[in-house]
Every structure is written in C-alpha cells, then in structure tokens.
Amino acid sequence: MNTTTHRQASILLSLPEEVITSIIFYISESSLVELSRTCRKLYRLCSSPLEIRQRCLTRRWWDRRHNFTAMVDCKDIHKVNWLKLYIHRMNVERTTTRLLDEIIANPTNHINNFNRIVDFGYDAKDTLARHAQVEDDQVDDPLARRFQASIALQYLHRRRALQIWQDLRSGADVPLEVALLAFDLFVITGDSPDIEETLSDFDSLSQLFLSQTPEFYLLETSEKALALITFLWEQGFKACPLGHYRAMKNQFIGLTMRTVRTAIPLTLVAIFCAVARRVGMKAYPCGFPNHMLAIVEAEGNEAVSVSCASASAGAGATAGKSSPTTAANPAAVNYQYYDLFCSPNRHPRLDKQRLLDDLSTHDPSLIPYLLSPSPILNIVLRQARNIINTCQLTSRAEADVINIGYPSINHTYALYSAIAAHVILKPGYSHNYVTQMSEICNSYLPMDVRFLEEEILPTVPEGREKGMLTNVVGALRAQDEMPRTVARRDGEGVKYKIGMVLRHVRYGYLGAVFGWTQECKQGEDWVQVMGVDGLNRGRRQPFYHVVVEDGSVRYLAEESIRLIKPQLQSVQPLMALAGKYFKRFDKENGMFVSNMQAEFPDD
Structure with missing residues (x-):
C-alpha cells in the first residue's frame, strides 16, 4: 500500500x-x-x-x-x-444472469435453463425484471435479453400459480382472491402488478371504504353489507354490459381491479368477499345454479335471514379463508344473500323464499348445499369453466367486438390457465384437456413440459394414450437438446440475409427475415393451397421465414418481398417478437442484428 x-x-x-x-x-x-x-x-x-x-x-x-x-x-x-x-441471494442473481446469457447465446437446452431459473422461485424475479427492462445502450443484445427475460418471468409467474393451486388442493388456507389471482399470473406481461400489488389494492380499497363510512362498526350486518355493496358500485364494480359478458377481462379478478371494473357475478362476488373480510365481515361466495351470490353471515343475535335443513356431505369442504367453520351445519348460521350483479336501482339483498322457489325443481337434499358457502376449490373450477366457455363459445369475430375497450389478453394463455386449474384441482383424467395442454406446450410453451411430466403423465391411464403423451414429452426434450441444422450460403442464390427488413410486394405488410431455404421446403398440400407453382419463379426460388408486424410468422417467396431500409420508429411493431431472433436493431444499416448464428453462420 x-x-x-x-x-x-x-x-x-x-x-x-x-x-x-x-x-x-x-x-x-x-x-x-x-x-x-x-x-x-x-x-x-x-x-x-x-x-x-x-x-x-x-x-x-x-x-x-x-x-x-x-x-x-x-x-x-x-x-x-x-x-x-444475502450470500444465497447473490448466488441466485449471478446464476440467473449466467443461465439467461446461455439461453440468449445458445439455441439449445432452453428447457433445462429456464427450469433452473424458476427453481429459484421469486428470488430470481428482481434479476429477471432488471434484464427485461434493460436499455438499448446498456448491453449488446437488448432485444434478445428483454425477450428471453420476459419469457422467464412469465414462466416464473405460471409456476407460482400452479403452486397456489397445489396448496389449495392439499387443504392449505388459501384466500379466495389469491386462488383466483393465480389465473392472472398466466396472462400478465411486462411490469404488470403481481399478486402482492393487487392484494395491496384490496387493502387500499378497504381503507377507503372505512374512511368514507365512519359509522360502519355501529351498523347492523345488513346495513354493513348494503353500505359496502353501494360503495363498490360507486367505485365501478358492477355488472358488465350483457353485450360484453364474454369479454375475457371479466374472468380475471386482477385485471378487473386495475382496468375496466365492470365484471361477471363470480368476479364481483370475489371482490366483495375480499373487501368484506378486510373490514371484519364474514362473507363467502355462494355457487347458486347459473349465478353467483354473496353470503354474509349475520352477527350476534340478529334475526335469522336464512335457515336451511342440515347440509349434504359436500357442504363443509375445505374452502380456505372464505369459508365459515360452521358451513357443515347452515341451519345453525344466520346467512344473508346478496346479488352483486343486479342493477343499482334494485335492492341487492335476496329473500330466502325466493331462493327456495328458484330451487324447487332441484333435488331437496342438494338445496342446503346450494345455499351454503362454496368451497374455494369449487369457485376456482367454476371460473376455469367460465374461461374455457369464453374461449370455445366465442368466435374470433365475436371476440374482436366484445373485447373493444378492454385490455388485450392472450386467449391461448387464458385457456391454458383454465386447463391447468382443472388438471390440478379436479381428480381424474380428461383426454380433451390433456390433448389441449400438450398442443399448447408443443406450440408455445415448451418449458412447461415439466408440468406435463409432473402433473399430467401420472394421471394418464396405462396404454396407448400414455405412450403418446410420453412421446410428446420426449420429443419436446429431444428437440430442445438437438443441435440446430446449419444452413450455408451457396453462391449468390439467396438474396436477403437474416435481420433484413422487408415489405410484402402485394399486401404491404412489414416483416424481418429470421431464416431462409434455398427453395420451398413445405409439403405438397401447402404448395398447392398457396399457389406456389403459379408464381413467376415457382417453388425453385429462395423462401424466407419472416416475422411480421401483426405478430405472425410467414414463409414467403423471394419474388413476393422487397428490401427496405427503415428508421427505428418504423420497425416498432416488430419489436415484441424481434428478441426471439435478433440481438438489436442496427439504426445505421436499417436492419436487425442476427442472433441465429448457430443456424445461419454466414449471415
């Protein structure tokens, strides 16, 4: 020194x-x-x-x-x-960064690397979020880094959702809003609020209600319930327009809390119960046939509003924090029923006799169960069915109309969340769900092959189907580990390079090249449908894999595209998916910098 x-x-x-x-x-x-x-x-x-x-x-x-x-x-x-x-956290952060670097640099072994990252749980989230928000001038590969870090974050969120439902399945005390917020974890993107932030929103909403209702703790139960419902209506939590009933946003409690607040009955009841519990009320969801009501348990010696016969065997099932300890004997509990989906011009409290009249065609032994607080597990499954119905009963054209003014949600990921909930929470094997989940993993979420291995394969009966699913899992693993085929340039045959920005000659849409073949490599059926032989140069010309501004991927003949040299602003529509194939955008040369060197070393 x-x-x-x-x-x-x-x-x-x-x-x-x-x-x-x-x-x-x-x-x-x-x-x-x-x-x-x-x-x-x-x-x-x-x-x-x-x-x-x-x-x-x-x-x-x-x-x-x-x-x-x-x-x-x-x-x-x-x-x-x-x-x-602290030492543990530093090791997690260093390892997460190293694994992310490997994912960006190497096209193989992504499944193992992504799963090693998510095994750190939320200890890795800060590091992934930092990489997902990196600025262009901070690293050499900002597009690829932001893209892959975001993919890892989305996977981390899905794994947390699965853990929440696994806890619920095992009998853990999972609050209703947390069990439903697990669906949101499948569709949130970027810096969207996580569960903790939404729970904080519930806390703030509860505090606001109490500040505006200073006499609240002096009121009778029915007065408290009405005051809270009126407050929620004033805050925008009311029935969605019937024309937008199937809007996907309405199925997600977190999105409803922070965007358009009108929603379907189940979501509104869940929000009511979450706020009610925070202000000291005993409120629960009631899975009434073809509807969802809120139950409020009367306090002390208040008049009995509903008195049912002894409940059937399922009524007292574990339901987390939103279920009363006395649910197995509803006759001993004073229940009040409220309809959150009714018009603000109508009183939300429902008369017991009206409910019994509506159930007159049902098996009498089931009526106590139908008028009891529903187990949280059942509510989650019911919301899962709502999401599946929204995906399957709504055409693309209808979805475009009913979702106007609502946040954009990836319907594939929404469907995946619903199927995952069913697989975890409902015992038994479903061929349709297993098939759909396998297709989604194969096409969009290969790292989720682990979910197929851990949760689905054990439920599939021995035989042909289990063999087929085992093959799907094996194929996903093998494809991820297989070295990529190298394409070398042969003379001047292929005109355009990886990263070049192009515009379609006829339709005018923008795209960027991320792969090419010396000639058309699609099957004969595709060639005939697309009319390839009718092109001037036919199938014996280079074809290009192009990511397009609408998020799709196209396979285009060389004669159908032309090179352009755009400014950065012009390629913004391509940025969402560009990181999957490119490191960054080179403003000087007007093209993307390839991250496909393993497959196209000459580009």
Missing part, C-alpha cells in the same frame, strides 16, 4: 463506525466484497447484520420459503442470519 492509499484508508477508519456504515451502504456488491478484504474492522462492518439487512431490503421480491416479512419484523436483528440470506 503506497503512502497516499494508506493515508486515505486511515482517514476512512478514523471516522465513527455509524458514518462508515452509511458510506458502505452506497457502494456496489462487488466493491463491498473487495472492501471487506482490506482489514478486520471493515470486514466486520461490511458483514454486520445491519448492513446486510439493509442490502436485503433493497430487493423487492423474495421467495416465500424465506418468510422474509417475518425476518424483517424480527426485533432482534441478531436472530436472523442476514449474511447467509
């Missing part, structure tokens, strides 16, 4: 320890490690529980296995091994 450095170190060490600790807080992790190696005093300060705790608090997301909130709330800082937690 030279004289100047020694003098600087002496000045630092002469400062009060609380000042040194404040300085240490602002240095980077790598500098912290180097500084801790200089002397014993700095090692002690750099690794002090207070310093390490502060660094842990700068991380937004932690996996549930740590019970991080309890660690933070612990009054004795020395009872928590903050250094061990």
